[in-house]
Amino acid sequence: MRRSRLTSLGVETTVLSYIGNGPYCYANSAAMLLESAGESVEPRVIEVLSGVGLGAFWVADSQTLFLSGLASAPDVGLSRSFGLLGFNVEEEAESDGDTIPIDALTLQLSNGPVLLGPLDMGELSYRPNASGANGADHFVLALHVEDGAVVVHDPAGYPAMPIGVEALDRAWRADLIAYRRGTYRRWHSSTRVERPGPMQIAEAAIDSFSRAYRESRAMCEPGTAIGPEAIEAVAAAITSRELLDPGLEHLRRFALPLGVRRALDYTWYLSDINPKLADLKRRQAWHLARAHAAACQSSWLPLADHLLHLADLEHRVETALLE
DSSP: OOOOEEEETTEEEEOOOOOSOOOOHHHHHHHHHHHHTTOOOOHHHHHHHHTTTSSOEEETTTTEEESSOTTOOHHHHHHHHHHHHTEEEEEEEEOTTOOOOHHHHHHHHTTSOEEEEEEEGGGOTTSTTGGGGTTOEEEEEEEEEETTEEEEEETTTEEEEEEEHHHHHHHHHOTTOTTOOSEEEEEEEEEEOOOOOHHHHHHHHHHHHHHHHHHHHHHOOTTOEETHHHHHHHHHHHHTTOOOHHHHHHIIIIIHHHHHHHHHHHHHHHTTTOHHHHHHHHHHHHHHHHHHHHHHTTOHHHHHHHHHHHHHHHHHHHHHHHO
């Protein structure tokens, strides 16, 4: 375990990683895929290397804050992680309107598991109350085809679950997932092509984070708030009581608790590599956790205040990576 002492918020503390539940679906699925090829990589390493938990953007129409960058959607980040770790993993997708590639999937499964995603969580028939999750993205690991169903390891707590092809078709098309590129995206046949050392991986990862921040700024459409401005927009909406229940529930149930975990994992990973960035991420984790507590208690002014501190720290993270 990587441990170090950082001075943050005037308090000297030991960096201790978090082990527990959390929506690390693509990182957990990727770790299982690599394990099937005889490679052991911690999900938190995959999550960090993906770069998905860096940056922020605000979707004003739906009042949704995402603590990730426009250039680091989960599918993009997943492929980024594989490359940084030295793996070649076959990635495929179909064009919109194509039919589910069940024959191709069956053939690929004969050579090992296949990572599927994004999927629409609301169409996964084995999940209780699945329909309430329509439009939420998810990733699973397909294992084999069995009696007209595909058996998957769902890292959200559903191992070895069969899902009928028709239900999988609806989920895997991901019609409601805004960031999807094509349909039926999948990764399979992982092969190690390089064996970079830990410092080599870390240096390449930090370079990739810098590029992702630049790309996010370049691809930002007029009127879209990203980075610190996105977080400030949410704080302003909370202060003026204009943030409606769906936006608040997204903060409470997803964005804030996931943001804490990701920030802690970046702290853990960066502590021996880039102490400055590690300290900034640890401070972010502190404010995110307290923002989550405030949101759950409907304490609007403390919530907005912690978000403003988070925005300031996000500016510092971006500046540090772009120096």
